[in-house]
Amino acid sequence: MQSVLVYGRHFARCVMGYIPYDASASVDLPGRRSARRQMQLVTASCGFSKDSAANNNRPGQVFKKDIFGDDACFVAKYKNYDVLGVADGVGGWRDYGIDPSQFPSQLMKTCERLVKLGHFNAQSPVAIIATSYKELLENKTPCIGSSTACIIVIDNESKTLHSANLGDSGFLIVRGGKVVHRSEEQQHYFNTPFQLSIAPPGLNTILSDSPESASSSSVPIKVGDIVLMATDGLFDNMPESLILKEIGKIKDQTISSIQSAVNAIAERAREFAYDPNYMSPFAEHARANGMEFLGGKPDDITVLISAVCYAQDIDS
Template sequence: MHSLWLTGRLISRAIFNGISNISTAADPNLQKKPDPQLVSAVCGFSKERGIQRLIKGQFGDDAWFTARHKSADVLGVADGVGGWRAYGIDPGEFSLHLMRTCEHLVKLGRFTPTNPSELLARSYCELLHHKKAILGSSTACVVVLNRDNNTLYTANIGDSGFMVVRKGRVIRKSEEQQHYFNTPFQLSLPPPGYQADVLSDQPDSAITDNFPVEDGDVILVATDGVFDNLPQNLLVNELKKVQGERCASRLQMVANSIAWMARNLSFDETFFSPFAQSAFANGINTIGGKPDDITVLLATVAI
């Protein structure tokens, strides 16, 4: 594991799991194919332009995790709802604890490799019963590579999401869940007395999917700061650069590139961003990017 610090505001971490090709005719056990796994990298920004306090697993109000278990590799992102700041609540605390709890549960083996929505539910339940109340709301997306059957299982609630590219084509992409424009589905723990006034969706509201993956598939898991500012064709052009890539450093460069592009376009007042296009479709005449926290988790499948 290594880190990269750029301009005092960016911290990126790459995670690389080596692939062994060693085999020998003398021992049939060593002829087994290596378990499928993910080679992954992460990069992100807080939407604030000043230097921010750096916390592992967090970019602004966004949070993320990667975890490995003998049965699966798991990636996740969450986006804390910024509106809680007006109530004196740190929006990043809920998303960070949600992802850290998911990571902890995976490492303990307290999850089902075919059911990421159950992992989100268990994490959410632990937050509900935390000794110190952790208040706020968050979207979330979790993907699980099941080693037993080379299948990716996904759960997405809100407008964070994932995209899978194979040979330059999008083979799977998550769907957004919105109550209405710019108001995504979200897991919530409101303060006492506010329950009736706050949108609060249950983990079983998550859209789930599963599909077989192939060696070299590219997986992007990201918060809406990425999808709201980068058109799909730009994302695909970047993702296909790392088709089949098993070098963490090269993967990191593309993760950095995607995060930089999303950040730059988020502050471009003349860019007709995906967010502006969606606003226009909802009767709101606007243009420009959408300043937001940005988290990019990029991975390739190695089988």
Template structure:
């Protein structure tokens, strides 16, 4: 749950910063065209490997998706619960399957994504109804951009995140307007346990080019830094600081699966 809570706070902060910069740099146009996500995704499984593995849109027990339909651009992440491995259950199966279903639900364009929690609800229900029961759980977060209305909807909006194994209907959605230049970031525990918000915002603030290659490079740099620091035994990581606050003597990074999804909001002409 911590990953989604921190992700939501960071997302809010990045958007507010982006909107503020828009006010400062140029006046608002009277007529605004549609906007879109330009996305970059990267991550690592919990190993010492320096090479990210993009197999099946997942990194270790984490999973993510990027999809669009006639009206919306959508991104999502899910963080599997590794403790299921102690019971002989693959903890990656649940989040990976969930994100795969979410992607298909979005592409099929059968739901009103102004409330993206509906995507999680529909996907979770379909997962439960599979012929072969799938045991597991994960946290999850979905962000949907209405291109024409230039409005972003987030599910869940609370700082507690949404634990899947509970009922998704317990959560709801929050929405707000966005502008070109705003940057959205979603991540899992491995990201936020090893990089502070200031470190992440430093990377994001350097992302000025709206081209896909630049957004992807930013995502890759963030994931690589988090992965490297997660194995640094002398690094005073956010995870270590939290442990110290709880009276636990700990220093170092926190080896874990890492997933980062970045979406820069641009006009259609900017990404050509």
């Protein structure tokens, strides 16, 4: 087990779930009625803990909502905005007797609460991260730990995706079978991502980045797009070409079709993670950094897939 000082990742629990959304709304304009179509998301998620292979866990075994080992995630809606987030906890805190799943879990729960209350600027996802992190810092009992953080806000009215990504979790926008946008990965050096941290008093050697260090972007999004968000447990074990191949099997924009795809991707990534003879993306990066490494990287895996589609026709 690596220590917090070298930012190792160790994981414990598993969960999966999905959340469908209906972004329909109606507005009456005097003297005129015309049909318009409102954009919406259909979202499903799946995940495994690092240790789930030994326990032979399968999708559907729910241990704790929105907690995938030391990963955490949320999906929320406020008016015309759909907001998704993932966070990947640093497992080395176990060396200090601290549960590393608590920090990412509390961070994502706080982000979700702010969104549901409408206390956020849709064009600034980094502010959602910053406000949530500030709350954790100011708690009477600080939530000790570290994690990456990635938040996306989809404005269904302007058809724009706003994002903030701190660390090596991230997302892809897939259109017509091709990646048209991907988040920027942030690493201090190999296998040491940017991260938010709260350390106990007297421990001053813990790496901690500011929320404002997150990479931000705003890009147009279209009906028919697929948005995939995940922690590095996916990206370190499954190459983009195979992710796209599985996404290409999505038959329609129903929740069952999206759930089947996200299950298949998470399961495939877990298989790769425990294959000692597989040249994984992580192994390729390790070799590029002068390390002899072959095989997958056992890790927590969290995957969310959202299909961008039309809601039912509504009056406006």
